[in-house]
Amino acid sequence: MDYMVLYSSKTGNTKKVATEIFSALPGMSKDMQSMEEYRGKDAEIFFIGFWVNRGTCEMTVIDAMSELHGKKIALFGTCGLGKGEAYYRSIEQKVNVWIPDDCEYLGIFLCQGKMPMQVRQNYEIAWEDPRQEACRKKMLRNFDEALFHPNDQDLSDARAFVNRILETCE
Numbered sequence: 001m002d003y004m005v006l007y008s009s010k011t012g013n014t015k016k017v018a019t020e021i022f023s024a025l026p027g028m029s030k031d032m033q034s035m036e037e038y039r040g041k042d043a044e045i046f047f048i049g050f051w052v053n054r055g056t057c058e059m060t061v062i063d064a065m066s067e068l069h070g071k072k073i074a075l076f077g078t079c080g081l082g083k084g085e086a087y088y089r090s091i092e093q094k095v096n097v098w099i100p101d102d103c104e105y106l107g108i109f110l111c112q113g114k115m116p117m118q119v120r121q122n123y124e125i126a127w128e129d130p131r132q133e134a135c136r137k138k139m140l141r142n143f144d145e146a147l148f149h150p151n152d153q154d155l156s157d158a159r160a161f162v163n164r165i166l167e168t169c170e
């Protein structure tokens with residue numbers, strides 16, 4: 001098989017991006033599975049998706065990646081925090097370190113994804129330290145912005161990412 005899209009998604013954001021990536025891949029020699037479904041189906045190029053959990057990915061993603069050898073691997077993910085290049089790079093570094101040395105890393109696509117409402121409740125109550133007020137307001141704004149993601153632009157960016165990857169693999 002040419003392409004395998006593997007993803008971990010708790011609330012559906014990463015699945016949405018995975019579905020877009022899957023549909024952007026050409027031909028019929030492709031499959032998409034969640035980490036729970038995955039039983040080791042082989043492919044030349046893997047697109048591996050994750051949701052950001054405390055600055056990195058989940059163990060299931062690390063385990064699946066660690067089993068791959070001699071493959072080309074592209075990563076994609078969604079996270080609550082909006083565009084912040086430095087933050088996105090730190091996520092990339094924490095996740096791509098798990099790609100085995102005999103695999104070729106092709107790059108990463110990250111975008112924002114909406115968060116559960118309980119998260120907003122944590123920001124709604126004033127924090128003990130009043131010096132943190134600006135930070136609290138910023139987190140509230142970020143939460144509200146995230147409600148609209150992944151949006152059409154994110155999905156179109158994910159498609160463009162796939163096309164760039166395919167060009168480099170030609």
Ligand SMILES: Cc1cc2nc3c(=O)[nH]c(=O)nc-3n(C[C@H](O)[C@H](O)[C@H](O)COP(=O)(O)O)c2cc1C
Nearest residue numbers: 009010011012013014051052054055079080081113
């Ligand atoms: C337990 C938990 C931890 C999270 N940790 C982070 C984090 O460290 N950084 C971040 O930007 N977003 C974090 N988020 C937000 C999720 O990464 C974000 O909502 C993501 O789009 C969820 O993807 P999913 O819908 O595919 O599960 C966290 C969410 C949860 C529930």
